[in-house]
Amino acid sequence: MSRYQHEHRRSLTDPEAFWAEQAQHLHWYRRWDRVLDQTTAPMCRWFAGAQFNTCYNALDRHVEDGRGDQAALIYDSPVTGTVRTYSYRELRDAVAGFAGALRAQGVKPGDRVIVYMPMVPEATIAMLACARLGAIHSVVFGGFAAPELAKRIDDAKPVLAVSASCGIEPGRTIAYKPLLDQAIELSAHKPARCIVLQRPQVKADLVAGRDLDWHEAMASAQPADCVAVAATDPLYVLYTSGTTGKPKGVVRDHGGHAVALHYSMRAVYNVKPGEVFWAASDVGWVVGHSYIVYAPLLLGCTTIMYEGKPVGTPDAGAFWRVIAQHRVSTFFTAPTAFRAIKKEDPRGELLKQYDVSGLRTLYLAGERSDPDTIAWAQDMLKVPVVDHWWQTELGWPAIANCQGIEPMPVKPGSSTVPVPGFDLQSLDAEGRPMGRGEIGNLALKLPLPPGALLTMWNNEQGYRENYLERYPGYYLTGDAGYIDEDGYAWIMSRIDDIINVAGHRLSTGAMEEVLAGHPDVAECAVIGVADQMKGQLPLGLVVLKSGVERSQAEIQKELVARVREQIGAVAAFKTVLIVPRLPKTRSGKVLRATMRAIADGQPYNPPATIDDPRILDEIEAALKARP
Ligand code: COA
Ligand code: AMP
Numbered sequence: 001m002s003r004y005q006h007e008h009r010r011s012l013t014d015p016e017a018f019w020a021e022q023a024q025h026l027h028w029y030r031r032w033d034r035v036l037d038q039t040t041a042p043m044c045r046w047f048a049g050a051q052f053n054t055c056y057n058a059l060d061r062h063v064e065d066g067r068g069d070q071a072a073l074i075y076d077s078p079v080t081g082t083v084r085t086y087s088y089r090e091l092r093d094a095v096a097g098f099a100g101a102l103r104a105q106g107v108k109p110g111d112r113v114i115v116y117m118p119m120v121p122e123a124t125i126a127m128l129a130c131a132r133l134g135a136i137h138s139v140v141f142g143g144f145a146a147p148e149l150a151k152r153i154d155d156a157k158p159v160l161a162v163s164a165s166c167g168i169e170p171g172r173t174i175a176y177k178p179l180l181d182q183a184i185e186l187s188a189h190k191p192a193r194c195i196v197l198q199r200p201q202v203k204a205d206l207v208a209g210r211d212l213d214w215h216e217a218m219a220s221a222q223p224a225d226c227v228a229v230a231a232t233d234p235l236y237v238l239y240t241s242g243t244t245g246k247p248k249g250v251v252r253d254h255g256g257h258a259v260a261l262h263y264s265m266r267a268v269y270n271v272k273p274g275e276v277f278w279a280a281s282d283v284g285w286v287v288g289h290s291y292i293v294y295a296p297l298l299l300g301c302t303t304i305m306y307e308g309k310p311v312g313t314p315d316a317g318a319f320w321r322v323i324a325q326h327r328v329s330t331f332f333t334a335p336t337a338f339r340a341i342k343k344e345d346p347r348g349e350l351l352k353q354y355d356v357s358g359l360r361t362l363y364l365a366g367e368r369s370d371p372d373t374i375a376w377a378q379d380m381l382k383v384p385v386v387d388h389w390w391q392t393e394l395g396w397p398a399i400a401n402c403q404g405i406e407p408m409p410v411k412p413g414s415s416t417v418p419v420p421g422f423d424l425q426s427l428d429a430e431g432r433p434m435g436r437g438e439i440g441n442l443a444l445k446l447p448l449p450p451g452a453l454l455t456m457w458n459n460e461q462g463y464r465e466n467y468l469e470r471y472p473g474y475y476l477t478g479d480a481g482y483i484d485e486d487g488y489a490w491i492m493s494r495i496d497d498i499i500n501v502a503g504h505r506l507s508t509g510a511m512e513e514v515l516a517g518h519p520d521v522a523e524c525a526v527i528g529v530a531d532q533m534k535g536q537l538p539l540g541l542v543v544l545k546s547g548v549e550r551s552q553a554e555i556q557k558e559l560v561a562r563v564r565e566q567i568g569a570v571a572a573f574k575t576v577l578i579v580p581r582l583p584k585t586r587s588g589k590v591l592r593a594t595m596r597a598i599a600d601g602q603p604y605n606p607p608a609t610i611d612d613p614r615i616l617d618e619i620e621a622a623l624k625a626r627p
Contacts, residue, residue: 231255
C-alpha cells in the first residue's frame with residue numbers, strides 16, 4: 001500500500017486517533033472529552049469539551065516559542081506602492097490592541113462582527129481580533145454591492161462593522177464607506193457601531209455617535225488577551241452563493257478548523273514553519289480565510305497580503321516580482337490569473353527579469369484548471385503545478401495531489417485523489433456508487449473531517465435540505481464528476497445553477513431575481529457561458545412584458561447596471577439578450593442547460609418533454625448574433 005493510501009485509509013477507519021494525533025501540534029486550554037461527537041448526527045462536532053483559541057495558536061504561541069521576530073505578514077500593495085512587514089510580535093500586538101478596541105465597543109464572545117474591507121493588513125487584524133475575543137467574524141468581499149452586504153448584515157446580525165474608506169482597483173478607487181452606509185440603511189438589523197480605517201486616497205464621512213476612526217479606537221484601547229472558548233464554538237460565518245438570491249452562511253468552528261488547516265499545510269502543501277506561503281486571493285473568499293490568514297499563521301509561516309492584480313499592477317510580471325522579492329516557496333492562485341498573465345505575456349518575457357528559484361510548487365483551485373494553463377505554468381515555472389479541488393463549505397482541500405504525503409503523477413484535468421479525511425464517492429440518482437469512470441454526483445461520506453462546515457448560520461434546516469437529505473449519510477458537493485480506475489477524481493460540472501466567474505462563485509438565481517425585478521421584464525434566465533479568460537461569464541436572456549415599446553438597447557443597459565448595483569461589479573454581468581420566448585419543458589421548467597450548450601457551440605439533445613422545439617432556433621439565432 002502506498003503512503004498516501006495508508007494515510008487516507010487510516011483517516012477513515014480510525015478518524016478519532018488520526019485527528020487526535022494532528023491536534024497534538026496545537027495548544028489547548030483544556031483537552032477534549034471526545035474527538036468526534038456524533039450525538040447530533042448527521043451533523044458532527046470535533047474536539048467536544050475542549051477549550052481553545054485560534055488567535056492564540058496563530059500568534060501568541062509562536063511569539064512564546066521564539067518566533068516573535070519572524071515576519072508573520074507581508075503587506076505588498078502595488079496599487080499604493082507599499083510593502084510593510086509585521087513580525088509575529090507586531091501582529092500579535094496589533095491584534096491584541098484591536099481586540100481591546102472591539103471590547104471597548106461592547107463586543108463579547110459569540111457576537112458577530114461584519115468585516116467589509118479591501119486587502120489591507122487591518123482586515124486580517126480585524127479577523128484575528130474577533131477570534132481572540134471569541135467573537136464571530138463575517139467577512140464580505142469588497143466587490144459585492146450594498147444590497148448583498150445588507151443581506152449578510154440581516155442574516156448575521158452583527159453588533160459592529162469594520163470597514164475602510166476605500167478599496168483600490170487598477171485606475172480607480174472604490175469608496176467603501178458609502179456602500180456600508182447604504183447597506184445599513186437597507187438592512188432591518190443595524191450594527192450599533194462601525195470602525196472605519198481612513199485611507200489617504202479617500203476620506204470617509206463618519207456618522208456621529210455610530211462611527212469611529214480605526215486609529216482613534218486603537219489609541220485608547222487596552223490590549224485584550226485571548227479568551228478560551230469551546231473548541232466547537234463558531235470562529236466565523238462566511239457567506240457563499242447558493243442557487244437562490246439568499247447567500248448561505250457557512251459556519252466554521254475554532255478547534256477542528258485549526259487542526260485541519262494545520263494538517264493541510266504539511267500534508268497537502270508540504271510547507272514548513274518559517275517558509276513564505278502566498279495565496280493570491282482575497283480575504284472575502286474562503287481561500288483568503290484559510291490560506292492567507294489562518295493556515296500559514298497556525299503553522300508559523302510568513303503569509304502575504306497582496307493588494308493588486310495578476311496583470312495591470314503594473315504588468316503581467318507582478319506575480320513573479322512578489323515571488324522573487326519575498327522568496328515565496330509555495331504559491332496558490334486561481335487558473336484565471338494564469339490565463340490573464342499568459343494572454344499578456346505568452347512567452348514569459350517578464351518572468352526572465354525575476355529570480356523565482358525559491359518557488360517549489362504552484363497550487364491552482366477555485367475553478368477547473370484547463371490542461372493548457374497547467375502546461376503553460378509548468379513550462380514557465382518548471383515546478384509541479386497542483387490542481388486541487390474544494391469548496392467554501394469544506395474549508396480546505398478535499399481532492400489534491402498531496403505533496404507532503406506522497407507526490408503522485410499528474411493527470412492534467414484531474415485534481416488527483418481524495419485528501420485524508422474525505423471519503424469521496426460518485427453516486428447515481430438513487431445513491432448507488434457509480435462504476436470507475438462513470439459520471440455521477442460527487443458526495444462525501446459522513447462524518448466530514450474537521451474544518452468542514454458545522455452548519456449554516458441560523459439555518460440548520462437549510463443545511464440539511466441543501467446538503468444532507470439528497471443522499472442520507474452523505475454530504476452532497478453540488479459537483480458532478482467521476483473517479484477513474486486509478487482512484488483519480490475528475491470534476492466535470494456543477495449540478496445546480498452556480499457558476500464560476502474568474503474563480504468567483506456566483507449564483508445565476510440571484511442574478512435572475514435582479515433581472516426579474518425590472519418593471520419591463522416578464523421572465524428571464526441567466527446562464528454561465530464559456531469564456532476563455534474567466535472560465536465562465538454570466539449571460540442573461542429576458543422576455544419583455546407585452547406592450548413594452550421602449551428602446552431595447554436602453555433596457556439592456558438598465559439591466560446590466562441593475563445587476564452591478566444590486567450584486568456588484570464582481571458578477572461581471574455585461575451581456576443580456578432580449579428574446580421573444582424562453583424554451584421550456586411542458587411543465588414549465590426553463591431549459592438552461594440546453595441554452596448553455598447552444599451558447600458554447602456544444603452538441604445538445606433537447607429533452608423529449610420540450611414544449612416547443614422551434615423556440616430553440618430563435619434562441620440560437622439570438623446567441624449567434626450576440627456581441
Ligand atoms: N472591490 C471592488 N470591486 C472589485 C473588487 C473589489 N475587491 N474586486 C473586483 N472588483 C471589480 C473589478 O474592478 C471589475 O470591475 P469592472 O467591471 O469595472 O472592470 C469587476 O469587479 C470584475 O473583477 P475581476 O473578476 O477581478 O475581473 P477583472 O477583469 O478586473 O480582472 C483577472 C481579471 C483575471 C485579473 C481577475 O479576475 C483575477 O485576478 N482573478 C483571479 C481570481 C482569484 O484570485 N479568485 C479568488 C479565488 S481563489
Ligand atoms: P467556492 O466555494 O467558491 O470555493 O467554489 C467551489 C466550487 O468551485 C466547487 O464546487 C467547484 O464547482 C469549483 N471548483 C473549485 N475548485 C475546483 C477545481 N480544482 N476544479 C474544478 N472545479 C473547482
